[in-house]
Amino acid sequence: MASGSELTSNAYLQHHLQNLVLGKLPGGYERADGEILDHASWTLARSSQEALDMGFWAINVDTMGWSIFLGTVFCFFFYRVARAAQSGVPSGFTNLVEMIIEFVNKNVNDIMSVKNPLIGPLALTIFIWVVLMNTMDIVPVDLLPIIAQFVAGDSDLYFKVVPTTDPNITFGLSIGVFILIIYYSIKMKGIGGFASELALQPFGKYMIPFNLILEGIGLLSKPVSLALRLFGNLYAGELIFLLIATLMGSALPFFIGIIAGGVLQFIWAVFHILIVLLQAFVFMMLTIVYIAMAHEHH
Amino acid sequence: MNFNATLFGQLFTFALFVWFTMKFVWPILLKQMEAREARIGDGLAAAEQGQKDFAEAQAKSSAEINKGKEQAALIIAQAQKRHDEIVAAAKEDAKTETARIKESALSEIEQEKERARQALKSHVTALAIAGAEQILMREVDHAAHNEVLAKISQHL
Numbered sequence: 001m002a003s004g005s006e007l008t009s010n011a012y013l014q015h016h017l018q019n020l021v022l023g024k025l026p027g028g029y030e031r032a033d034g035e036i037l038d039h040a041s042w043t044l045a046r047s048s049q050e051a052l053d054m055g056f057w058a059i060n061v062d063t064m065g066w067s068i069f070l071g072t073v074f075c076f077f078f079y080r081v082a083r084a085a086q087s088g089v090p091s092g093f094t095n096l097v098e099m100i101i102e103f104v105n106k107n108v109n110d111i112m113s114v115k116n117p118l119i120g121p122l123a124l125t126i127f128i129w130v131v132l133m134n135t136m137d138i139v140p141v142d143l144l145p146i147i148a149q150f151v152a153g154d155s156d157l158y159f160k161v162v163p164t165t166d167p168n169i170t171f172g173l174s175i176g177v178f179i180l181i182i183y184y185s186i187k188m189k190g191i192g193g194f195a196s197e198l199a200l201q202p203f204g205k206y207m208i209p210f211n212l213i214l215e216g217i218g219l220l221s222k223p224v225s226l227a228l229r230l231f232g233n234l235y236a237g238e239l240i241f242l243l244i245a246t247l248m249g250s251a252l253p254f255f256i257g258i259i260a261g262g263v264l265q266f267i268w269a270v271f272h273i274l275i276v277l278l279q280a281f282v283f284m285m286l287t288i289v290y291i292a293m294a295h296e297h298h
Numbered sequence: 299m300n301f302n303a304t305l306f307g308q309l310f311t312f313a314l315f316v317w318f319t320m321k322f323v324w325p326i327l328l329k330q331m332e333a334r335e336a337r338i339g340d341g342l343a344a345a346e347q348g349q350k351d352f353a354e355a356q357a358k359s360s361a362e363i364n365k366g367k368e369q370a371a372l373i374i375a376q377a378q379k380r381h382d383e384i385v386a387a388a389k390e391d392a393k394t395e396t397a398r399i400k401e402s403a404l405s406e407i408e409q410e411k412e413r414a415r416q417a418l419k420s421h422v423t424a425l426a427i428a429g430a431e432q433i434l435m436r437e438v439d440h441a442a443h444n445e446v447l448a449k450i451s452q453h454l
Binding site: 021023054055056057058059060063064067068071074078079081082083085086088090097098101102105117118120121122124125166167168169171172173176 | 301302303308311322325333334
């Protein structure tokens with residue numbers, strides 16, 4: 001949250017939707033606060049414009065950090081359960097983990113006609129990781145940013161905590177899936193088979209350019225739709241949390257605003273739990289479906 | 299909301315986590331679950347087998363008991379029959395024995411009677427002779443008299 005006294009709803013929203021970007025600014029660059037850099041240097045962006053000017057070779061420290069942290073949490077807990085593996089009576093957390101594994105494995109086996117040792121772990125990782133990243137949306141919107149600002153001693157610090165509201169993260173996942181789609185398409189059908197699938201369908205060899213456009217769009221739309229669906233849902237959800245917070249905070253007297261806002265946030269959070277799980281599930285299922293399709297000959 | 303190197307960071311992290319899961323999590327847990335499934339299946343099968351064995355044993359034991367009961371009834375019936383037979387045979391024996399004893403007693407009585415009669419006859423004869431001798435002391439033709447007497451005694 002900004003420290004300035006004139007905190008408008010718009011500024012609040014924009015502040016919340018800006019990542020904490022670490023990147024390199026060129027020498028002679030005039031920063032948001034008027035400071036002019038002597039030489040090119042790596043720094044944290046202090047405005048959206050600075051973040052833009054850092055170009056491609058910058059990194060969103062906040063979402064990347066949360067993403068890695070949550071993935072590590074997933075790996076840690078699942079590894080702990082796997083290491084203590086025994087075939088006796090399972091208890092508590094082991095039960096939960098096994099339930100999830102069984103659920104994912106069942107879906108994989110239902111969809112995949114071919115055995116593939118990668119798809120199970122892939123689907124599991126996607127599902128749990130995306131659930132965890134989405135769940136960050138349930139955490140009250142201002143809680144973690146305020147803590148981060150307090151820890152950093154910078155009350156203007158950007159801090160986005162929901163990795164899946166960052167398209168870089170969702171596209172990172174979907175491009176990974178896309179690479180696997182291409183890899184398995186070529187592995188199972190050969191380069192020729194894959195190419196002919198792209199060029200000779202659905203209208204036969206006299207319509208090759210048309211077929212290429214059609215199938216190419218179909219192929220490319222897979223990762224794009226995967227990433228945008230997840231990003232869009234979570235971004236919209238996050239935005240509604242923010243809107244509730246700003247509207248209730250600015251339009252109503254202080255205490256009524258806090259109570260009404262809290263109630264609305266809670267109601268939306270309950271709805272959002274559904275989205276959190278559903279979007280993770282959809283991402284996992286589509287991944288399995290796409291890779292199963294890559295295995296099949298048409 | 300602009301794209302930057304986070305994309306590659308995420309891609310790399312993704313690959314790393316998937317690799318980790320594939321190596322250290324998924325196969326181990328899957329194997330463990332399969333092992334448990336097999337164990338539970340075995341347990342259930344054993345329980346079912348036990349139940350079946352128990353039912354079988356029960357049926358067998360009740361059949362055995364029934365057989366025993368039947369045999370006992372048979373033995374009792376046989377014993378009853380034998381008892382009846384023995385009683386009947388004993389009755390029969392007793393009857394024939396009594397008949398025999400009666401017969402022998404009767405024949406003995408008859409013999410005794412005959413003997414007594416003979417003795418009496420001879421006594422009567424002797425008595426008659428003596429009496430006649432006494433009365434008819436004289437001129438007695440012993441031969442003629444004896445003939446008469448024999449005739450008389452034959453009529454007795």
